[in-house]
Amino acid sequence: MIALDPESRTPLYEQLYAALADEIRSGERAPGTALPGRRTMAARQGVSVNTVDTAYQMLAAEGLAEARPRSGFYVQKTYGMLHSRPPARPVPAPNAPAGREPAVRYDLSTGSIDTALFPARSWGRIQRELLYQSPDLLQRGEMQGDEPLRVQIARYLSAYRGVECTPEQIVVGAGIEYLLGCLAHLFTGGVAAVENPGYTRTRAVLQNSGIPCTLVDIDASGLPAEALEQSGANLCYLTPSHHFPTGITMPAPRRAELLAWACAMPGRYILEDDYDSEFRFDIRPLPSLQGMAGPDGPVVYLTTFSKSLAPGIRIACMVLPHSLLARYRQDFAQYANTVSRFEQQTLCNFMAGGYFTRHLARMRLTYKRRMEAFAAALRHALPGVTLGSVHSGLHFLLTLPGAGGEHAMVEAAAREGVRLRGLSEYYLARRERCPPDTVVAGYSALKEGDIPAVASALARAWAPCRP
Template sequence: MIELQPNAKTPLYEQLYAALADEIRQGVLPPGSPLPGRRTMAAQQGVSVNTVDAAYQMLAAEGLAEARPRSGFYVQKTYGMLHPRRAAPAPAAEPHPAENAPLYDLSTGSVDTALFPARSWGRLQRELLYQRPELLQRGEMQGDAALRAQIAWYLSGYRGVCCTPDQIVVGAGIEYLLGCLAHLFAGSLAAIENPGYARTQAVLRNSGLACVPVDIDRDGLPAAALEQSGASLCYLTPSHHFPTGITMPATRRAELLAWAAARPNRYILEDDYDSEFRFDTRPLPSLQGMAGPDGPVVYLTTFSKSLAPGIRIACMVLPRPLLAQYRRDFAAYANTVGRFEQQTLCAFIAGGYFTRHLARIRLAYKRRMEAFAAALRAALPGVQLGAVHSGLHFLLTMPGAQGERAMVESAAREGVRLRGLSEYYLARAELCTPNTVVAGYSALRDADIDAVAAALAKAWNKPSESKG
C-alpha cells in the first residue's frame, strides 16, 4: 500500500501520482499491467475517487499509463522498451521531525480553517454560479461596484474609514496592491517600521522603491525619527503593530499626520491587517478616518485573517488625487480577483453573514488565547507574555533562557515551529528583547494547547511541577 501523508503540503493526488510513476519507472508495475480500478484504489488509500482519477490522468498525460475505454488505466506497453528497469535507489534516511512538517505550527501566517463559514459561503457561491452567468465576463478595473459599496459600508461602520465606494480598489492580496502603490510613488524613499513586516520591504524594493527602516518605540514609529529618515512615504501598522502588538495612541497618530501634512507628496500607507481581533477594548478608529477622504493616508486591509489566506481579496482606499493617477496608469488592467469571489463576498457582507462570522471567530480566538496563555504560564514558570489582548499572536519571553536562537531550535526538535523576534528586525537587531519568540495561535487546535505548552517546557528545560 502506498503511504500518503494527508497533512503534507503536497496534494494527495500529486503524492499518489509520484508514487505510481516511481513504481512504473522502476518496473515494479510492468508494461501492460492494469492499474487498480479508481474505486478500488480510493478504498485502499482512504481518498476520494476524484483524487485517484486526477493521479491517473497525470500518469496518462506523461505517457506512463493509457486509458482504455470501459476497461480502465494500464501501464503504457512501450514504456518498458523506452525506459529499461533501473535498480531502485537506496532509501533515504527518515528526516528528523524538525526538518519536516512540525507537529505544532505557531507561525503567524495561518488561520483555523475549521472556522471558515464553508456552508454559507459555498451556498452563496453556488447560487451565483447558476444565477449570474454575466459574472463570467470581465468586470470593472477597481473591482465590482456592488462589492466596493459593501466594503465602504463595513469600513465606515467598523473602522471609521471615511471614503466613498469609488475610492476603493480591490486586489488579490496586499502584496499586489503594494506593487501598484510603488508605481504611484516611483522615486520616493519609503520608511518601514523596525521591527516590522519584511515582506512589505521586499515587495516595495522589488517594485523599485528604496526603503529605510525606522526604529519604533513603545508608542510606535516616532514622527521625529521619520523626519530624520528623509522619507516621503511611510508604511505603518498603527492599530496592531506587527510583530510587537503595540497600539499607536491618538497623540502619536496626530504627530504622524502632521508630518505628512507638512510637505507636499508625503503619504502614509496604513495597513490595518487584523484590527478585527482586539479582545479587551474596541480598536481606535483608523488613521485614514482621522485624515479624511482626501488626506495623506492610503488605507489597506485584507480578508486573509477574517476569512482565509487562500481567498485572495484585499483592498485599498485611495485619496482622490492618487485615485486619478491610479485610474490613468492602470486603465488597461483587469481586476485580479475573480468576479464570483467578489460577488460571493459582496453577498456575504450584505446578508449579515460577515458580521456574525466575525463575532463567532473573535470569541473562538479569544477563548483559545486565554487557554493558551494559561497553559504556558502553568508550564513555564516566569514566562512573560506580551500583546496578549490583540491580534492572533503574542510575544513570549523566557527570562534565563539560552538565547532566542536556542529557544527556536530546541522548540523545533520538540515539533513546535515558531520564530524569534529578532527575525523581524530589518536593522539593528541588537535592540531586540532577548529570549523572545513570536507565538501565533490562530492555527493551533484547542486540543493541542496543553501538548504545545508541555513541548515548550521540555524544550526549554522547564518541566512542569508534579504534585505529590
C-alpha cells in the same frame, strides 16, 4: 560564511542570492550538491528563514538550483552541463547530507489560520447560487473591483474602522502585496520609511517594485515622527492599530504627530496597513489614521480578508485619497482586476446578508477563548514566562528569561514539533535592540484540544536551558 551588509540599501536576500549565484557559476558549489537547510543557513548568516527562502527561490527561478520536496534545495545538475567552465577549486564534501527538518505537529506561525472556522456552508451556498444564476460573472469586470462589493466594503469600513471614503476610492486586489506593487508605481522616485522591527515582506515588495526603503526604529508608542522626519522619506508604511510583530497600539497623540508630518509637505503619504484590527478582545480599536485624515488626506488605507476569512481567498483592498485616484485610474485603465468575479460577488453577498459580521463575532469569541486558554497553559507550564500583547491580534510575544536565547528556543521547539519564530527575525537592522529570549507565538491555527500538549512540548524543549 557569506559576508552580508545589513546597512546596505541592497536587501539581504538579494545579497545572499548574488553570493550563492556566484559560487554556483564559478563551480564552488558543484551540480547536484545540497544547499544548507534554510534554518541552518539563517542561523549561520544571522538572518531570518524568510530571507534565506527568498534567496533560494530566486536561485530556483533562475535555474541555478532546484527544490526537492521534503529534502531541500540542490544546485541544478544541468547547470554544469550548460556552463563548461571548470570549478575554481575542488569543492569539499559536505559534512552531512541535508536532512529533513523536524516534522511540524503544532504550528504557531502568524500566517496560518484554523481552517475549521471558515464559514464553508454559507460561503459555498452563496457561491453555488451565483455559479448557476449569474453567468454574467464570467465576463470581465471593473478594473477597481465590482461596484457592489466596493459598496459593501465602504459601509463596513465606515461602521467598524472609522474610514471615510466612497466606493469609488476603493480598489480590490489579490492581496496586500499586489496592491503595494500598484502603489509603488504611483510613488516612483519616492523613498519609504518602514518600521523596524516590522513586516519583512513589505520591505521586499516595495524594494522589488523600485521603492528604496529606510528603516526607522519604533519605540513604546510606535514609529516616532521625529525619526521619520530625519529619515528623509516621503512615504511611511505603518501598522498603527496593532503593530506587527510587537502588538503595540499607536496612541492618538502619536497618530496626530504622524499626520502632521504627512501634511507638512506635498507628496508625503502614509500607507496604513490595518491587517487584523477585527480581533481586539477588550475594547474597540482606535479609529483609523485614514478616518482621522479624511477622504482627501495623505493616507492610503490597506486591509485584507486573509485573517477574517482565509489567506487562500486572496482578497484585499485599499482606499486611495482623491489626490491619487485619478492617476491610478489613468495608469491602470487597461488592467483587469486580479480577483475572480465569483469570489468578489460571493464576498459581497456574504457581507450584504449579515453573514460576515456574525462570522467575525464568532471568530472573536473563539479566538478570545483560545488565547486565554493558551496563555493560562503557558503560564502554568513555564514559570517566569512573560506574554506581551495578548488582548489583540492573533499572536503574542513570549519571553522566557534564561531559556538559552531566541535561536536556541526556536530550534529546541522545532525538535519538539512546534513551529514558531524568533522576534529578531523581524528586525531588518540593529538586532541588538531586540529583547532577548523572545519568540513570536501565533495561535490562530492552534486547535484548542492541542493547547495542553503544546505547552508541555515547549516546557520540555526549554527546560534543559533553564536553571
